[in-house]
Amino acid sequence: MQYDGRVRMATVLFGGITKEASLEMLPDAGIDDYVLVHVGVAISKVDEEEAQKTFKYLEEIGELGDLTDVDEYLPKTN
Amino acid sequence: MKYMSEYRDPELAKKYLEEIKNTVSRPWSIMEVCGGQTHSLVKNGIIDMLPDSVTMIHGPGCPVCVTPLNLIDKAIYLAEEKDVILCSFGDMLRVPGSKKNLLEVKAEGADVRILYSPLEAVKIAEDNPDREVVFFAVGFETTAPANALSVVHAHRRGVKNYSILASHVLVPPAIKAVIDDEESTIDGFLAAGHVCTIMGNSEYHPISAEFKVPIVVTGFEPLDVLQGILMVIRQLEQSKSEVENQYARIVREDGNPDAQKVINEVFEIRNQMWRGIGEIPESGYAVREKYAAFDATKKYDVTIEEAPENPDCISGLIMKGIKKPFECTQFGKKCKPTNPLGAPMVSSEGACAAYYHFSGLVEA
Secondary structure: OEEOOOOEEEEEEEOOEEEEEEOOOOOOOOOOOOEEEEOOEEEEEOOHHHHOHHHHHHHHOOOOOOOOOHHHHOOOOO | OOOOHHHHOHHHHHHHHHHHHHHOOOOEEEEEEEHHHHHHHHHOOHHHHOOOOEEEEEEEEOHHHHOOHHHHHHHHHHHHHOOOEEEEOHHHHHOOOOOOOHHHHHHOOOOEEEOOOHHHHHHHHHHOOOOOEEEEEEEOOOOHHHHHHHHHHHHHOOOOOEEEEEEEEOHHHHHHHHHHOOOOOOOEEEEEHHHHHHHOOOOHHHHHHHHOOOEEEEOOOHHHHHHHHHHHHHHHHOOOOOEEEOOOOOOOOOOOHHHHHHHHHHEEEEEEEEOOOEEEEEEEEEEOHHHHHHEHHHHOOOOOOOOOOOOOOOHHHHHOOOOOHHHOOOEOOOEEOOEOOOHHHOOOOOHHHHHHHHOOOOOO
């Protein structure tokens, strides 16, 4: 994180490359957060708990009786 | 990349497709509003794997596609005649104006620049104090905060040689217009996740209630889109019409209040012309009087005569979801990404480009 004297900027790693992004619309974002950046401006922080729900939804709606090992589909942490 | 590649898991995608097949009992038409979702559907082959009874209708959510022809001609005029440094996003430069596009204008020697962010344009203005810099600011609600922020930055730093040519469009009024269209047969909607990241979900509750349609705020990866489709179908099968949020890892119910604040600081709502669709009431943003000095339409006298649209291009019907790209007689023939007749063949969010590149209908 750095401050260029005008606005609060962050260095964001996108896969392999890094780019600067403005944090003016995401004042709470900090180091190690996963953020959504659109045209140079960070606009949302990833909610890690909500992020799991897509992997559990089928189980939750009770339609996947035969899928016992749902962990198989969860993202590996790091 | 974390929070992206996991949402491309083919095995879980198959489970979602299976569940969709098991849930559907009759034909449903679902519109994905955003061109990013159209690309995800076509590029990942989802469109071909859905059951025949589920029809995806591609919506108008491609900002460069709906930018009025006249405004493109204005941007070209500013670059050619007013000697400004004309900046915009890459896609915008290839969209045909009435005579040529901005890339051709650049090739002829005008100073036209492709930028990643409008904030860079303010920097260019600061670095070139004897030149005028205009940012051709197109986009939906997602892009509006960054474009507004560029104006705020310029204002704050006393940059006098910067202005924007704004063409902002808003999703909720467009959804209403699409439902109201007589030819529309849409049963449910996937709303655009990144638009809601900014604006939240509150605008969709009255639409869902008034028109009795399910609206599911949805992301862009294959699993996001599949889950969104399943959520819409489950509602339809149960005769429900609610607003649900599939993309809750990014979208908060109230959106991003800091982003909304900067939009309201710089822009006010106005009626807006959508290319191919027509004027939609209260569906766009104009720069407020307070920031008139940064509004290119006020700074320069840019009255350009309205030119006729290319009669060979049916992009209006494509964007209203009435025709599919492959139903156009010019698709892949006279109209290709290298020689587009209309904007949907240009943009990374345009439906025609999605089908051209990924559907297998055109021999590359």
